[in-house]
Amino acid sequence: MKIVECIPNISEGRDKKKIESIIKKARGIPGVYLLDVYTGKSTNRTVITLAGSPKSIKEAIYKIFKKTSELVDMSKHKGAHPRIGAVDVCPFIPVKNITMKECIDISKFVGEKVAEELGIPVYLYGESARVEKRKNLTNIRKGGYEGLREKLKKPEWKPDFGKAEFNEKSGASVIGARDFLIAFNINLNTKDKDLAGAIAGRIRKSRTLEGIKAIGWYIEELGCAQVSTNVMNFKTTPLYILFEKVKKEAKKLSIEVTGSELVGLIPEKALLETGKFYLSWNLLNSEISKSRIIDAAVSELGLSDKCEFDPEEKILEYKIKKEIL
């Protein structure tokens, strides 16, 4: 059984009725599973995580595109998240028994249909991109919806599907295949988005953090600024490395990290390695007794292999204290 994941990011995070109408389009289709819905008021954006067979997902995502183009009017959209269209971005991710190539094919099929039937300019990104510059979503989205009318006039920004004509209501959509990524937002004890932005800048420039996207914003409904990140490859840059770096950078600005949130889902492995790191870290920083630690050393080194090892007799400081002081 082939499973593809599909995560349409919709530029509507405030009108619950509209959001529910859009999601409902996917719910009814056999073989489509709604895994997660993340709605943000300040970002005015909803991230829908769907999974299912390629055939059913193709059907569901087209219906979501269609309904969104009817209900969302980009000319009236405001929100903290960068965006270029009503279905702003829609990645397809291989989950089970499916290749990246098949996901690329799905993305092209959907892109072509959306462009032709709904009149929305479509850019292919990620693994589906036809030119290097379009691999990176940030490049395509640069200038946002507000800059799209001018962007479309430039020959190098001719869409992959559809005409180079500005669709005022729907904007443009960015569609493609990619590997799983973790959308991870880190909460700060400040409302100042510039402080979050400063930390995000440091994170982007850090040489030790590979494949991390980061921006800073203020999320009114949470009452705090966030460093919003995408972790492109958690094997290269584990979550705890990023999290500890943000904590460190926050401290430099006299603010603090209070917690975090995930947008969508996270692979088990990413949480397991992070949990192991912190368990070990906490162990080493805990009030564990010296004698327990020394017992562990003696046991692991096998210091009692051939004859007994008595810490009171063999540890320099203990012996000196006992004999001399």
Add this chain to the structure above:
Amino acid sequence: MKIVECIPNISEGRDKKKIESIIKKARGIPGVYLLDVYTGKSTNRTVITLAGSPKSIKEAIYKIFKKTSELVDMSKHKGAHPRIGAVDVCPFIPVKNITMKECIDISKFVGEKVAEELGIPVYLYGESARVEKRKNLTNIRKGGYEGLREKLKKPEWKPDFGKAEFNEKSGASVIGARDFLIAFNINLNTKDKDLAGAIAGRIRKSRTLEGIKAIGWYIEELGCAQVSTNVMNFKTTPLYILFEKVKKEAKKLSIEVTGSELVGLIPEKALLETGKFYLSWNLLNSEISKSRIIDAAVSELGLSDKCEFDPEEKILEYKIKKEIL
């Protein structure tokens, strides 16, 4: 209260009466504390760890030199450990309220007295060395007692104290001040000293192990070959790094490390860092449940900071299993 440590290495490890007579010389002196005695039959060597005030230690060590020169006859000595004389080597180590400079002065005082009154050629080593080449004990001891007669004829091996004349009964003594070192022998499940020697060679050549001396030998009374090491600076190369490296090298030769032993004393810190490493290592390799690890990650990242985090809902694999499979 100034405390200096002094560790005479005596070339007698078999005749208990002789060893006891030598040690007795230190016991009687007020202000001298006998911290450890390590006797090896196969090495035919006894390592005595003394500590005390500079004045009392000077008195004790001279008496040990004198008694050893009476009881030990190097022309009849055989043993697995490299050696050049009856009191083969005698380091002075600063322990408390005492500088390295003061230890150097003590070593020179003792060296001069031993050479003049007992007629034993004395080389200064470690921090007391007057030329670069004599800093390293291995250089001075090269050729051993058996090569000493010829060595003394070479101008570059003129002793620091005493005449360049071979003392057949006592050989030569190497005296000096140095920092603490850890004498750490690693047991193998083989009697083959060549295998231990091969591992020791790898250890000496390893670029990741700084400041480690290593030789291989067979210790009859333990029934096993050992990689015998000196760890010159356990802050640069922690014990567990060395131990794990020896385990790895042993495995390559299809043998195994069964345990280890210390000669003399070890600073508490060296065992604490080793214990912490193994506690953490064991934790991460234990049958600790996934849910406990994930709980730790969720808690440390503060994923429930603003709204609840339910692993069943947010972890990709769990959600797919629950919804689709």
